[in-house]
Amino acid sequence: MKPAATPLLPGATLGVLGGGQLGRMFVHAAQSMGYYTAVLDPDPHSPAGRVSHHHIQTAYNDHEGLARLVQLCDAITTEFENVPAQVLEALAQRRRVAPAAAAVAVAQDRAAEKAHFVRCGVPCAPHALIASAQDCSAPAHAALLPGILKTARLGYDGKGQARVHTLPELAAAWQALGGVPCVLEQLLPLDFECSVIVARGSDGQCVHLPPQRNLHRDGILAVTEVHAQNMPPALMQQALEAAISIANGLAYVGVLCVEFFVLQGGRLVVNEIAPRPHNSGHYSLDACDVSQFELQVRTLAGLPLTPPRLHSAAVMLNLLGDLWFTRGEAAQTPPWAALLALPGTHLHLYGKAQPRRGRKMGHLTVTAATPEAARAAALQAAALLGIDPF
Known part of the structure; x- marks a missing residue:
């Protein structure tokens, strides 16, 4: 070490x-x-x-x-x-x-990322590199269909992706994505998504936030729920061990988010990594005694890493620019006062002057003594904001 x-x-x-x-x-x-x-x-x-x-x-x-x-x-x-x-x-x-x-x-490169997962012994979706028109018609790739074609580089929040069901669809999608190197991933029967945020120091010490259960809509994170019962304990432990293995394999220093799919039947497969704090960890500002951003400071400065403790059940809602346009085409300020009248609400706005549909404008974290109370208040908040229930 x-x-x-x-x-x-x-x-x-x-x-x-x-x-x-x-x-x-x-x-x-x-x-x-x-x-x-x-x-x-x-x-x-x-x-x-x-x-x-x-x-x-x-x-x-x-x-x-x-x-x-x-x-x-x-x-x-x-x-x-x-x-x-x-x-x-x-x-x-x-x-x-x-x-x-x-x-x-x-x-930055999905192909390199997948190869790293394989080296670490962490299961990921069956996949193949698509780098030419010949790759699009390769009979072996039919076994990965239906699948999702993703650009190898510069994709995020559901961008740079296309679902494909046949080899002709694969060829058309590859051309539509610019004919750049892509990764074709087999579509798997998804139960839910989760993520783990780890912080690793230069000495190899790792600490982590509790695993987060996530809901995405249109490729963008919508809701994160965090409490001791948000997934089976054995699955939590498996996700933690996989995330730490991935961080160790990179000799990583900093905050790393590892996103997973949980398949029907309970099998865990890794989706992707983000070498930074992550949207799904924002709740830690209000529900943990050490946030993901303090961990980022500590890893960069070489300070000791103390394991974060979750002191409250939490539900986080992503606040997209769409919320400013629920009553027409003219932007209107969401009902912040009514929202903040709900118990345990913590509003974080990011200082972006112009709301746009799909733009991350802020997040709302709801904390409570129990998961049931946090979820009930978060559903009230969603109703006030015009966010679909979850």
């Missing part, structure tokens, strides 16, 4: 590539612990940039911007996996960077 990195104590400056909501919540966590922060993001109105001590408004591969980030920061992380891996590699020559470029590169 490697020795732990020398801790960077409060008063140091921590940098983050990306200025969205994940960067904003990282900045808030770092500042609450006494760190200075710097954000590199080209958007002058980026949510994280607006609350950080420093905002470098350049592209992620801009040499002057990156040099400024190095000058300001003692350590650097990223809030999204599609930052160029070579940028992280270059920064690591000058400053502490977590997660490492090699780990992020695996998460």
Whole structure:
């Protein structure tokens, strides 16, 4: 086991590539612990940039911007996996960077990601690489149909995907996705989805949040439920062990989310990883004594990792821009006052000025002493907001 990195104590400056909501919540966590922060993001109105001590408004591969980030920061992380891996590699020559470029590169490519799962002995869906028109007509690939064709790179929130049932449909979908390298995954009989968020230090120590049970709608996370009874204990343990194995296999440093499918009959298969805090872990800000963002600060700064404790049952609702348009085409503010009158509600808005359909504008976490009470209040909140029941 490697020795732990020398801790960077409060008063140091921590940098983050990306200025969205994940960067904003990282900045808030770092500042609450006494760190200075710097954000590199080209958007002058980026949510994280607006609350950080420093905002470098350049592209992620801009040499002057990156040099400024190095000058300001003692350590650097990223809030999204599609930052160029070579940028992280270059920064690591000058400053502490977590997660490492090699780990992020695996998460950027579905084919590399699947290969890593296989190396770790963690089951995933039967799949094949589709990189040419000849691949689309290969008879062996008919065994994977019906399936989902996913671009190997740059897909998220259900984008870059198509369901296919026949080889001609596969060929058409591959062309529609741009003829880029893709992964064809066999459709499996899904019962529900879950995720595990682990934090791993440079010395190999791992801690984790409790497994989260997730509901997606149109490829975007809609609801996360977290409590001791949200899935069978043996399944929880299997998911935790798989997530830790995946993190160890990458020699990962930072916060990593591992998403799973639970199939009808109870079998667990891994879906994908995100080398950063994750939407399904936002509830930890209100329901745990250590949030995923504090864990991100701790892993980057080389501080001790303490196992987070869930002190309340929680249900988290994703707040998309659609909620501003439930009463017509003109944007109207959702009924925040009525929402906050419900017991145990915690509203988090991300500082995005313009609501758009499908855009993540915030989240609402409902905490309670029991899962039943949390779910009942969350359903009341969903009704007020115009979110379909779950």
